[in-house]
Amino acid sequence: MRYVIFIGLLSLLTVSYGQELPKKTLWQGQLGPIRLLLRINIDSLTNRPTARFESPDQGANNIPVSDLRITADSVVATSAMIAGTFRGKFSAGRQALDGVWLQRGVLPQPITLKRVEQVMAMSRPQLPKPPLPYRSDSLTFQNADQSIRYGATLTRPATGQTFPAVVLITGSGPQDRDETLMGHKPFLVIADNLTRNGFAVLRVDDRGFGQTTGNFATATSTDFANDVLAAIAYLKTRPDVDKKRIGLIGHSEGGMIAPMVAVQSPDVAYIVSLAGVSVKGADLLKKQLSAGARLAGVSGEALAASDQFFSTLIDRIVAQPIDQVIPIDTLRQVYRTWRKQQPDDRARGLGMDNEPALTPMLMQFSTPWFRNFLRYDPVPTLSKLTIPVLAMNGEKDYQVDATDNLNSFDTNLKRAGNKRYKIVMMPGLNHLFQTAKTGAGVEYGQIEETFSPKALDIMTAWLKEVVK
Numbered sequence: 001m002r003y004v005i006f007i008g009l010l011s012l013l014t015v016s017y018g019q020e021l022p023k024k025t026l027w028q029g030q031l032g033p034i035r036l037l038l039r040i041n042i043d044s045l046t047n048r049p050t051a052r053f054e055s056p057d058q059g060a061n062n063i064p065v066s067d068l069r070i071t072a073d074s075v076v077a078t079s080a081m082i083a084g085t086f087r088g089k090f091s092a093g094r095q096a097l098d099g100v101w102l103q104r105g106v107l108p109q110p111i112t113l114k115r116v117e118q119v120m121a122m123s124r125p126q127l128p129k130p131p132l133p134y135r136s137d138s139l140t141f142q143n144a145d146q147s148i149r150y151g152a153t154l155t156r157p158a159t160g161q162t163f164p165a166v167v168l169i170t171g172s173g174p175q176d177r178d179e180t181l182m183g184h185k186p187f188l189v190i191a192d193n194l195t196r197n198g199f200a201v202l203r204v205d206d207r208g209f210g211q212t213t214g215n216f217a218t219a220t221s222t223d224f225a226n227d228v229l230a231a232i233a234y235l236k237t238r239p240d241v242d243k244k245r246i247g248l249i250g251h252s253e254g255g256m257i258a259p260m261v262a263v264q265s266p267d268v269a270y271i272v273s274l275a276g277v278s279v280k281g282a283d284l285l286k287k288q289l290s291a292g293a294r295l296a297g298v299s300g301e302a303l304a305a306s307d308q309f310f311s312t313l314i315d316r317i318v319a320q321p322i323d324q325v326i327p328i329d330t331l332r333q334v335y336r337t338w339r340k341q342q343p344d345d346r347a348r349g350l351g352m353d354n355e356p357a358l359t360p361m362l363m364q365f366s367t368p369w370f371r372n373f374l375r376y377d378p379v380p381t382l383s384k385l386t387i388p389v390l391a392m393n394g395e396k397d398y399q400v401d402a403t404d405n406l407n408s409f410d411t412n413l414k415r416a417g418n419k420r421y422k423i424v425m426m427p428g429l430n431h432l433f434q435t436a437k438t439g440a441g442v443e444y445g446q447i448e449e450t451f452s453p454k455a456l457d458i459m460t461a462w463l464k465e466v467v468k
Helices: 186-196 221-236 253-262 281-295 300-319 328-340 344-349 355-365 368-375 402-415 453-466
Strands: 014-017 024-031 034-042 049-055 060-064 067-070 074-079 084-090 096-103 106-116 134-142 149-157 163-169 200-204 241-251 268-274 389-394 421-426
Touching (some): 034 074, 034 106, 049 067, 049 074, 134 221, 149 186, 149 221, 163 186, 186 241, 186 453, 221 368, 241 253, 253 268, 268 453, 281 300, 281 368, 300 344, 300 355, 300 368, 328 355, 389 453, 421 453
Parallel strands (some): 163 200
Antiparallel strands (some): 024 034, 034 049, 067 074, 074 084, 084 096, 149 200
8 A cells, every 4th residue: 555655855975885887787687566776877977876765656757866885795875855766686607686675664475687778668558548539627726724725637528517526535654646656657547538428527735746736744644635625625516526426535534534534424415435435444454564565575484473573562552642752663673573583594494684774664653644544444324325335346456355345335335225326346456457367566667557448437326317
């Protein structure tokens, strides 16, 4: 649900070197679901090596390396801008660098950078191309107390007076209005399809991101629900929106936020949950971390050890009263207790043998968003929903387990007495609703499909029936 985001401030460049390299080398590797590139050049004035990182799947193309150290057998490259470091050793023949990626707030991840001649271009054939047969406007609006200004795009059919409208709600992590990830823009694809089918669609940058103001770092799901309420209030001011046919489409965390909004606002007429979270956050995250480790090849005693650590850590965070700060030393002690029980080679293989490197991750787990998410139970909210609901999940989704979450939707919507809901399990689709082989995050950027046409057709047909 959350990925490395390359943001930060520029810093001064310092370089040490002890081994001559060709004037231009390009190294590429896979960092979870994204590609990481390291370009090493020779400055024409100083004749010294310089470097930059790139993450083309995230649209980050010029991340300066502020500290580059090259020896006869290794390369260490650090970018202060993103608080990230690659440490690697040359393979025989110097065609690969076997190493590890370290970044504040992210677990250490093993990565091999292979020397390549060029970066392969990404193909995203579903992205709409102009001319578009509908109207599309960039706009801004504010919440009730005018503390936040939202940047958004509204698309609507070219003909007609008023239209049913939907607000798209992004998943966790700072997202732009298109929910851009690894070159994919799923919300742009969804908006294009729905607008061609008669809907007005509002997609909005998350608070503190893109053209939206506010502080993302201190925000929780409750704050994001308030942002959606502001979007609904804006749509109600528009003469081209049918105020009785406003709905919500939420992906992942967004599929959890949509019901939160619906029980607060009588203006929400229907909901689509795309891999929406409908079980306790703590239970979901434990299962997600374990499934992700298995897909990454962790098994046996190492997997059991990883599961034990994260389960203990999550339980400790949930046990802390929400109004009390969790001292970082409390979370460090969870790690230290676990570490004493693990052989060095197992901890090293999991990338969990270095407490200072893990401390940023522990700090992230203690942020307001994480603490609130881990404690949140969607069941009481779902048990109140009586408006039409479409809940969809990809069968290969490892981030939001399809069986657990669809079962929860089914059980609790029945409990609410809801007679107008539909549950759909999509075979072969992953968390992003792409047709996938395994569902692992590493595939997200490799798959050309942005959003399954079958899933689009099911969602569109259901929506058209609901707003008749």
